Amino acid sequence: MALGHAIMTALLEDELSGYELARDFETSLGFFWQASHQQIYLELRKLSDKGWLSKREVSQSGKPNKIVYGLTTDGREALAEWVFSTTRNQAAKDNLLVKLYNLDADNVAHLAGEITARREEMMRRLYLYAKIRRRHYEQPETLPTRRKGVYLALALGIRQGEQFLAWCDEALDLLATVET
Amino acid sequence: MALGHAIMTALLEDELSGYELARDFETSLGFFWQASHQQIYLELRKLSDKGWLSKREVSQSGKPNKIVYGLTTDGREALAEWVFSTTRNQAAKDNLLVKLYNLDADNVAHLAGEITARREEMMRRLYLYAKIRRRHYEQPETLPTRRKGVYLALALGIRQGEQFLAWCDEALDLLATVET
DNA sequence: GTGTATAATGCAAATAATTGCACAACAACC
DNA sequence: GGTTGTTGTGCAATTATTTGCATTATACAC
Structure with missing residues (x-):
């Protein structure tokens, strides 16, 4: 569940929508973790189901409305715990x-x-x-x-x-x- | 089908068994492409089914017999073609x-x-x-x-x-x- | 008002990879 | 004779990722 943790990391300081996450994943965090928008939307749903993210619709003018996600207390805890887990590193495939x-x-x-x-x-x-x-x-x-x-x-x-x-x-x- | 091509590349000069491939994938080619033995055996079957690999049982003394795989002419052609394909690059997920x-x-x-x-x-x-x-x-x-x-x-x-x-x-x- | 671009969200199917298990031949040691 | 270690092959279930659609809203240019 590594992508989930990357997404949660991106949400540490900001609430973001799936679209924004997908865009940001092409820079910043995305330099060493890429994901398509399909995968991100899917993962957002899974994380919400687990209670690690909260969702909120935001009205916009000039653009379609969006749904922004933020870390819940549970999510923050789960993320903090994950940092301590020993993850085997996956060498790059090229x-x-x-x-x-x-x-x-x-x-x-x-x-x-x-x-x-x-x-x-x-x-x-x-x-x-x-x-x-x-x-x-x-x-x-x-x-x-x-x-x-x-x-x-x-x-x-x-x-x-x-x-x-x-x-x-x-x-x-x-x-x-x-x-x- | 990137793993398949990595396996075929490993077979360019030698016939190898699944076990040997799995072992070699921990060094050499494996430095930038890793695969578990389960994945390798599965892929070997797929490549054989496609006619890109030939299999041959080899009797051994002191060890269980093994099945070695080698590139067929079709396999060699498919591999050579693949080199020219434009593959979008990399993972680099860490x-x-x-x-x-x-x-x-x-x-x-x-x-x-x-x-x-x-x-x-x-x-x-x-x-x-x-x-x-x-x-x-x-x-x-x-x-x-x-x-x-x-x-x-x-x-x-x-x-x-x-x-x-x-x-x-x-x-x-x-x-x-x-x-x- | 029609096409084009961007912002936005999503499903379904297929492929790739991981995890967990299982089993068998043989050697070597105690 | 039993255990442990290496060599060897594989299946099943699950998870991760990619590919290929599909749809809606809005702005802007022609």
């Missing part, structure tokens, strides 16, 4: 690396293309990360406790991202040595 | 980072413990990576084509791993500033 095991003269150009695309995507993401850090996390030691944790997640994203860029360059160089 | 968003005075000690454990695990893994690189991938430019791809996967693992260690240190330092 198709690109599996594909690289199949490298040959025929597909080298295609794989170089995929790497280039991923590199560009990562550049954009890093740009965003850098902006967020500059704006909100300039001096991590002075942040309130919870924000320190958020900063650390961001910091890992930045480190891994930068390393990924360097790897892309190395990979493209090596792929260039493959004779076609 | 409970630890979600947990960090919940950082507070109560759980800081626990989270520091989790990070320490992950750090140690990564140290062991990096040690293994380093050994593999030293033994088999000393001069990447001189490798045969397919091995260049395998090397690149390893190289990414090493880069990301080293960065992760550095992050663990940063994280532990910052967590030490949290007042309990």
Whole structure:
């Protein structure tokens, strides 16, 4: 029930609707936990059924009304408990690396293309990360406790991202040595 | 059908049994794609049904007999095709980072413990990576084509791993500033 | 008033992955 | 002879995730 906990985490400080959660999951928390809107709506219902979330309809003008969810006391407790659970970590699954095991003269150009695309995507993401850090996390030691944790997640994203860029360059160089 | 392709990739050069695949998936390819033995046996049956794998019983002495699987011509073709498919990327789902968003005075000690454990695990893994690189991938430019791809996967693992260690240190330092 | 875009919520079916169990061959130790 | 450990294969049930629809409200441009 990991997605449930990610959603509850997103609701720690704000009430959010399913639509907003789905949108936010493409940034912020979503950098290391993605979910489609279908999955989010389903999970919201499950969490509500368990009594961990409360729902409330909000009238809007200029847009359809929305249903916002907030953590209940039970939800807050369950989340706090979950943090103490020992979760086995799931190492990343990446198709690109599996594909690289199949490298040959025929597909080298295609794989170089995929790497280039991923590199560009990562550049954009890093740009965003850098902006967020500059704006909100300039001096991590002075942040309130919870924000320190958020900063650390961001910091890992930045480190891994930068390393990924360097790897892309190395990979493209090596792929260039493959004779076609 | 990503697991299927990972299995087929593992069978590119060798015939392997389900048990051997499950074991190998804990190293090598398994560094970025893990699967339980149940999943592997199920997938092997599916791939056989499709005609992408052939099976063959092998008598053994001192151990129970095993059933080894090998790529058929159809399987080889399907795999080669898959490499050209555009696969939307990755999972990168990590409970630890979600947990960090919940950082507070109560759980800081626990989270520091989790990070320490992950750090140690990564140290062991990096040690293994380093050994593999030293033994088999000393001069990447001189490798045969397919091995260049395998090397690149390893190289990414090493880069990301080293960065992760550095992050663990940063994280532990910052967590030490949290007042309990 | 018709098409297009965005905001908003959801169901159903299929596929993927995990968890829990079961069983059998063989070795080696006590 | 019994227990424990490794090798080996598998099913069933559950949970998680993806894919493919489906629908409603509102704004805006043509």
